[in-house]
Amino acid sequence: MNAPLPQAPVNWVAVFALVFLPIVAIIAIPFYAYHHDFSLAAWISMFVLLGVSSLGITAGYHRLWAHRAYEATLPLKIILMIMGTFAVQNSILYWGSGHRTHHRHVDDTEKDPYSINNGFWYAHLGWMLRDYPAAAPNYKNAPDLLNDPVVMFQDKYYVPLVIAVHAAILLPIGWAVGDIGGVLLLGGLVRLILSHHVTFFINSLCHMWGSRPYTDENTARDNFWLAIATWGEGYHNYHHIFQYDYRNGVKWWQYDPTKWLIWTCSKLGLAKNLRRIPSFNIKKAELAMKFKYAEQDLAIIYGLNMSDDIAQVKGNIAKEYDAFTQTLNDWTKLKEKEIQAKKAAVAEKIHDMDEKLKVEFQQVEQRLSEHRETLNQLLRNLKKTAA
Ligand SMILES: [Zn+2]
Ligand SMILES: [Zn+2]
Numbered sequence: 082m083n084a085p086l087p088q089a090p091v092n093w094v095a096v097f098a099l100v101f102l103p104i105v106a107i108i109a110i111p112f113y114a115y116h117h118d119f120s121l122a123a124w125i126s127m128f129v130l131l132g133v134s135s136l137g138i139t140a141g142y143h144r145l146w147a148h149r150a151y152e153a154t155l156p157l158k159i160i161l162m163i164m165g166t167f168a169v170q171n172s173i174l175y176w177g178s179g180h181r182t183h184h185r186h187v188d189d190t191e192k193d194p195y196s197i198n199n200g201f202w203y204a205h206l207g208w209m210l211r212d213y214p215a216a217a218p219n220y221k222n223a224p225d226l227l228n229d230p231v232v233m234f235q236d237k238y239y240v241p242l243v244i245a246v247h248a249a250i251l252l253p254i255g256w257a258v259g260d261i262g263g264v265l266l267l268g269g270l271v272r273l274i275l276s277h278h279v280t281f282f283i284n285s286l287c288h289m290w291g292s293r294p295y296t297d298e299n300t301a302r303d304n305f306w307l308a309i310a311t312w313g314e315g316y317h318n319y320h321h322i323f324q325y326d327y328r329n330g331v332k333w334w335q336y337d338p339t340k341w342l343i344w345t346c347s348k349l350g351l352a353k354n355l356r357r358i359p360s361f362n363i364k365k366a367e368l369a370m371k372f373k374y375a376e377q378d379l380a381i382i383y384g385l386n387m388s389d390d391i392a393q394v395k396g397n398i399a400k401e402y403d404a405f406t407q408t409l410n411d412w413t414k415l416k417e418k419e420i421q422a423k424k425a426a427v428a429e430k431i432h433d434m435d436e437k438l439k440v441e442f443q444q445v446e447q448r449l450s451e452h453r454e455t456l457n458q459l460l461r462n463l464k465k466t467a468a
Contacts, residue, residue, distance in 0.1 A: 086199060089211035096210055098169060099277065106270050113266055123263030126254055127275075130167070130268045132312075133250075134276040137164025139312045139339040146226060147177040150327035150356050151343055157351040158231045166246045168276050172236040178223040179216060183284075184324050187299045191215060197288035197300050205278075205285035279311055287317035295366045296322045297373070305336065313337030322366055323358040331363060361412065361435060364442045371449055372402055375456065382460055391459055397452045401445050408441045 113119070141161030144150040153161065162173065170176055179194045186192035190199060194216035197204045208216055226232045235242060251269050255261030291302030301321035308315030308330060316329040316337065323331075327344075330337030346352040375398050382391055415434055 086203070086207075087214060089213045092210060092212050099206060099209060102270065103274050106266075106274055110266060110271065113262060117262060119263045119267055120258060120260040122254075122258035123260050123267045126258070126264045126268030127272045130250070130272045131276055131279075133164050134168035134272065135279055135312050136339060136342060137161055137166070138168050138170060138276075138280050139314055140342050141165045142168075142170070142173055142176050143180065143314070144327055144329075144339060144343065146173050146229075146232065147180040148324050149225070150325055151347070151352050152354045153346070153352050154350070155231070157346055158229075162231050162235050163246055166235060166239075166242050167250060168280070169243055169273060170277070170280060172239045173232045174220065174223065174226050174236045175218055177226050177232075178218065178220050181222045182215075182219075184321065185222070187301070187321060188288075195284040197285065201285050201289065204288060205281045208284075282307060283311055283314045283317060287311070287315060291315070291318065293318050294370055295319050295363075296370065308336050313339040319363075323363070325356050326358045327355045328357070331358075359435075361439050361442070364439060364446070365409065368405055368442060368446055368449070371446070371453075372398070372405065375449065375453060378453075378456055378460060382456070382463065388459075391456075394452050394456045394459065398449065398456075401449045401452065404445050405442070408438055408445065412438050 141158075142165045145153055145158070145161060165173060183193055183195060188196060188198055190196045192215055194213075195204045195208045196215070199207070220227055247269060251264055252261065254268060255264035258264065287302055287304065287307055288300040289302065291304030291307065293301075294303055295318050299321050301317040303318040304315045306315070307317075313329050313336060314320070316331070316335060319326075319331050320329045328337060328340040330340060343352055343355060347355055379391075379395055379398070412435075415438070
């Protein structure tokens with residue numbers, strides 16, 4: 082049961098953008114389609130421009146400005162600012178500062194601006210429709226944004242910029258393909274609504290639906306399907322534990338077009354200092370969760386039966402856990418040494434050791450997954466017998 086929301090005045094600008102515009106779309110789209118038909122070019126403009134505005138949010142607003150996950154050159158900043166303005170999600174300053182608050186106080190009903198504890202609709206959309214205290218602007222957590230001329234320029238001229246960017250993108254395309262009305266409706270209006278909800282899913286569904294491979298200390302989830310919809314932001318469980326990583330889909334095979342875009346920009350000299358969490362730390366978090374889940378399954382199995390087979394798996398898992406903590410201790414000692422010894426040669430040696438310990442982790446992981454397989458098999462058998 083959600084706690085009652087505090088009384089708050091309606092934000093009419095948000096109601097216009099998020100409620101009124103979709104109503105206009107529902108009426109105007111069938112009407113226009115009936116009288117004119119949409120050109121193929123108008124449909125294509127919708128998909129392409131959805132990418133333009135969404136990536137402006139994911140690569141720009143989110144990973145560059147809210148998290149400082151990499152550094153961008155001025156031309157890239159200007160391009161991302163224009164793309165993000167086209168998404169109409171308020172200014173970078175407001176968005177970035179609010180998002181930092183979300184990370185700092187995630188799931189805290191009173192402080193998280195889009196706390197999922199207030200329910201799906203609040204986290205998705207409702208938090209913007211009224212001026213709730215949790216989402217009130219407070220830029221104390223954003224001194225860097227207050228000092229960024231691109232951010233401050235956009236904040237100062239936000240509304241004229243929104244209008245100018247829409248005119249400068251939509252009108253030439255519409256004119257070039259000979260379907261201004263179609264491009265305005267599909268590439269403009271429908272694209273904007275889709276782009277809004279794509280981002281809003283990150284605050285709503287990405288805190289409800291999916292797995293938690295890295296941490297269960299907050300509600301954020303990893304979800305491949307949402308990654309597809311959100312340009313890679315669906316790996317939200319990883320993102321909440323390692324928010325400064327420029328990747329959300331951290332594994333090379335995970336679908337994250339935003340990380341590919343940032344990486345490509347770095348190769349083109351437009352971005353630099355891409356921040357990556359050391360793979361050892363990532364593996365550590367992942368492995369710790371795997372042990373936790375094994376522990377939980379063992380607890381279930383105790384309730385059902387306690388056979389010799391299960392006792393053996395339990396023993397094996399405990400042994401792997403010892404190996405895990407041992408590796409962790411070795412690594413901590415190594416890091417202490419690294420802090421003491423600054424010389425390059427030593428650092429290099431430590432890097433080799435780092436790699437070696439990572440391999441040890443991988444071996445633990447491999448053995449653990451074999452024990453898990455046995456455990457799952459036993460669990461299945463037991464459940465079958467119980468049923
Ligand atoms: Zn989140
Ligand atoms: Zn974030």
